[in-house]
Amino acid sequence: DGGITQSPKYLFRKEGQNVTLSCEQNLNHDAMYWYRQDPGQGLRLIYYSQIVNDFQKGDIAEGYSVSREKKESFPLTVTSAQKNPTAFYLCASSMRGAGQFFGPGTRLTVL
Amino acid sequence: QQPVQSPQAVILREGEDAVINCSSSKALYSVHWYRQKHGEAPVFLMILLKGGEQKGHDKISASFNEKKQQSSLYLTASQLSYSGTYFCGTERINRDDKIIFGKGTRLHILP
Numbered sequence: 001d002g003g004i005t006q007s008p009k010y011l012f013r014k015e016g017q018n019v020t021l022s023c024e025q026n027l028n029h030d031a032m033y034w035y036r037q038d039p040g041q042g043l044r045l046i047y048y049s050q051i052v053n054d055f056q057k058g059d060i061a062e063g064y065s066v067s068r069e070k071k072e073s074f075p076l077t078v079t080s081a082q083k084n085p086t087a088f089y090l091c092a093s094s095m096r097g098a099g100q101f102f103g104p105g106t107r108l109t110v111l
Numbered sequence: 112q113q114p115v116q117s118p119q120a121v122i123l124r125e126g127e128d129a130v131i132n133c134s135s136s137k138a139l140y141s142v143h144w145y146r147q148k149h150g151e152a153p154v155f156l157m158i159l160l161k162g163g164e165q166k167g168h169d170k171i172s173a174s175f176n177e178k179k180q181q182s183s184l185y186l187t188a189s190q191l192s193y194s195g196t197y198f199c200g201t202e203r204i205n206r207d208d209k210i211i212f213g214k215g216t217r218l219h220i221l222p
Contacts, residue, residue: 031208042113042198042214043153050208058209090152096208099143099155100200 003027006091006103013078013085013110021076021106023091032074033092033100036060043090049074050096078108086110112137114201116213123189124221131184131216133199142175142182143200143210146193153198156184161204186218194220 004025013019023032031050035043045058049068063082068074074093078085088107092100114135121129133142141160145153159175159182170187186193196217200210 033210035212040214043200043212045209045211048209056207056209059211097141097158097160097206099158100145100153100210101155102152104152 004091004093004101004103006089006106008106009104011106011108013108015110016080018077018079019108021078021089021091021108023074023076023103024072025074025093025101025103026072027093027101028071029093029095029101030071031094031096032068033094034058034064034066034074034076035090035092037088037090037105046076046089112203113211114199114213116197116199116216118216119214120217120219122219122221125191126188129186129189129218131186131197131199131218133182133184133201133213135180135201137180137201138204139175139177139180139201140204140206141202142173143202144173144182144184145198145200145212146195147198147215148195189218189220191220191222194218 007022033048034046044060047066049055065077090105091103094100114133117132143158144156147153173184175182196215198212198215200212
């Protein structure tokens with residue numbers, strides 16, 4: 001089955017720790033995206049990548065980092081520099097000019 | 112540059128119609144529409160491209176007025192399954208693949 005997967009579903013982090021969220025797709029999509037969702041704020045773009053080994057900052061990139069070494073994978077690292085990381089994180093992929101397919105999301109909580 | 116959605120929330124009875132609007136201050140290439148149910152990932156409904164087209168999806172349709180940079184989503188004879196939060200996402204005319212989402216419109220259908 002083609003799709004997009006995210007892991008883990010729930011993640012707990014202590015303050016000062018870096019954590020990495022996984023996103024994998026087997027849809028052969030060129031573009032991949034990371035969004036953060038907070039109550040009442042909609043989806044805010046963190047980073048996106050149009051092609052392997054290239055990525056662009058979104059509107060709230062500070063405190064986050066990404067890599068795109070393979071077409072199928074686009075992991076997101078939440079660093080200790082992100083001051084308020086507790087949120088629901090969504091990964092998406094698409095062909096250019098087409099709708100986005102979203103993964104099930106990772107809910108990150110800072111303890 | 113976040114698109115503005117209106118209304119913020121709507122309550123309808125089953126069988127009634129609804130219109131959700133999305134407006135941008137920037138020239139657009141495309142408008143996307145998604146529905147998200149509580150605790151789940153957003154699901155793609157449709158995409159409208161520059162050219163002012165109108166698209167349909169069962170009893171859900173949408174239009175895109177590129178002169179006004181506005182899109183509207185029409186839900187006809189609403190069903191209980193239409194409940195959720197609707198998001199529009201916009202891509203600017205420069206086609207940079209950067210999709211920016213509005214804050215969403217919460218739709219609740221009563222039996």
